[in-house]
Amino acid sequence: MHSLQATDPEIHDLIRKEERRQASTIRLIPSENYASRAVMEATGSVLTNKYSEGYAGKRYYEGQEFIDQIEEIAIARAKALFGAQHANVQPYSGSPANQAVYVALLVPGDTVMGLSLPFGGHLTHGWKVNFSGIQYRAVQYEVHPETHRIDLDQVADLARRERPKIIFAGGTAYPRIWDFEGFGRIASEVGAVLVADIAHISGLVASGVHPHPFPHAPIVTTTTHKTLRGPRGGMILSDGTYAKQIDRAVFPGLQGGPHNHTTAAIAVALKEAATEEFRQYSRQIVANARALAAALLERGFRLISGGTDNHLILIDVTPRGINGKPAARALQKAGIECNYNTIPFDPRKPFDPSGLRIGTPAITSRGLLEGHMAQIADWMDRALRACEDDEKLAAIREEIAEFCTDFPAPGIRVE
Numbered sequence: 501m502h503s504l505q506a507t508d509p510e511i512h513d514l515i516r517k518e519e520r521r522q523a524s525t526i527r528l529i530p531s532e533n534y535a536s537r538a539v540m541e542a543t544g545s546v547l548t549n550k551y552s553e554g555y556a557g558k559r560y561y562e563g564q565e566f567i568d569q570i571e572e573i574a575i576a577r578a579k580a581l582f583g584a585q586h587a588n589v590q591p592y593s594g595s596p597a598n599q600a601v602y603v604a605l606l607v608p609g610d611t612v613m614g615l616s617l618p619f620g621g622h623l624t625h626g627w628k629v630n631f632s633g634i635q636y637r638a639v640q641y642e643v644h645p646e647t648h649r650i651d652l653d654q655v656a657d658l659a660r661r662e663r664p665k666i667i668f669a670g671g672t673a674y675p676r677i678w679d680f681e682g683f684g685r686i687a688s689e690v691g692a693v694l695v696a697d698i699a700h701i702s703g704l705v706a707s708g709v710h711p712h713p714f715p716h717a718p719i720v721t722t723t724t725h726k727t728l729r730g731p732r733g734g735m736i737l738s739d740g741t742y743a744k745q746i747d748r749a750v751f752p753g754l755q756g757g758p759h760n761h762t763t764a765a766i767a768v769a770l771k772e773a774a775t776e777e778f779r780q781y782s783r784q785i786v787a788n789a790r791a792l793a794a795a796l797l798e799r800g801f802r803l804i805s806g807g808t809d810n811h812l813i814l815i816d817v818t819p820r821g822i823n824g825k826p827a828a829r830a831l832q833k834a835g836i837e838c839n840y841n842t843i844p845f846d847p848r849k850p851f852d853p854s855g856l857r858i859g860t861p862a863i864t865s866r867g868l869l870e871g872h873m874a875q876i877a878d879w880m881d882r883a884l885r886a887c888e889d890d891e892k893l894a895a896i897r898e899e900i901a902e903f904c905t906d907f908p909a910p911g912i913r914v915e
């Protein structure tokens with residue numbers, strides 16, 4: 501990054517520091533990953549210079565001969581990887597992708613249904629402070645009070661009572677399999693459109709490690725940077741039924757020019773995700789999460805729903821005499837990055853909740869295997885026992901930095 505260094509040493513140095521931070525810590529935030537060098541090269545290309553409002557063959561600016569090809573390649577790869585009839589690769593990220601679905605299918609005031617945010621849903625599935633809960637009539641399902649799993653009977657009762665036009669299946673802190681087939685049956689019964697938001701699990705779905713939302717959900721939304729390991733972006737995939745409405749909602753309904761550099765990087769990530777190597781990576785994410793969950797249980801951690809089927813684990817840390825926020829801070833000091841999170845029926849506030857959310861996509865990208873998970877659980881256990889002791893936390897951080905040198909982070913060249 502010589503040009504950046506010469507033009508803006510301040511920003512250059514901060515990026516270098518962030519690079520070293522990402523390389524020398526154990527990153528357990530389940531929505532984060534390490535994009536490949538190839539993905540980042542596409543993101544950092546001249547495509548950022550170009551405006552392309554519209555869609556291939558129908559743009560409002562000249563000079564689209566290469567941009568059109570790039571977007572068409574991204575669309576073709578998305579359709580092939582997910583078995584979709586239609587793909588829109590222009591949404592700027594997951595929230596705009598979901599917003600486009602609202603604009604495509606609903607008018608303000610219509611009823612939508614989704615998993616409540618504090619129970620593991622997403623802001624855009626009808627949470628009260630989000631556009632989805634402000635402009636639409638949102639009804640929210642929760643998880644079962646004992647199993648902490650989604651209870652399809654409860655979902656069906658709510659859907660029959662409230663008759664939503666859209667039902668969202670998907671979330672950000674749900675460690676179990678989504679039964680898209682079961683959701684599809686409920687949606688059909690009440691005349692709702694099922695939207696599967698697979699942002700967290702799209703890499704797992706693409707690899708066949710998590711059940712597929714097609715044909716149960718006609719519309720599937722996703723980000724591209726989580727388990728899919730692409731650039732920060734979004735996509736809407738569908739069975740084609742609502743293709744025109746979706747395209748119109750993204751542009752001109754909500755967005756202007758697509759981020760062509762992101763579109764190209766999405767195309768690269770989709771090519772990477774279509775390989776056997778990526779399928780193996782996805783299987784390893786889940787194997788690592790299961791091994792990490794088992795190692796945490798052995799050390800007395802309380803896991804929501806008792807474990808995991810996917811890439812993430814939700815921990816109630818309060819039985820250890822600590823809350824989520826100070827626990828996340830202590831782990832951060834020890835070189836383990838995660839986020840504090842609400843747990844189902846959390847008696848505490850979202851900004852100071854009872855839980856921690858962790859996951860294995862990023863560490864699996866570095867090549868960590870099941871055998872390494874006991875070590876991570878051990879560091880977490882030690883860090884939470886020593887949460888007031890900065891010296892002990894710093895010592896763990898050093899051990900972790902040393903450990904990380906054996907597992908180079910994809911996309912990062914640390915000098």
Ligand code: DSN
Binds near residue numbers: 672
């Ligand atoms: N911010 C994402 C996550 O961390 O799960 C959801 O949008």
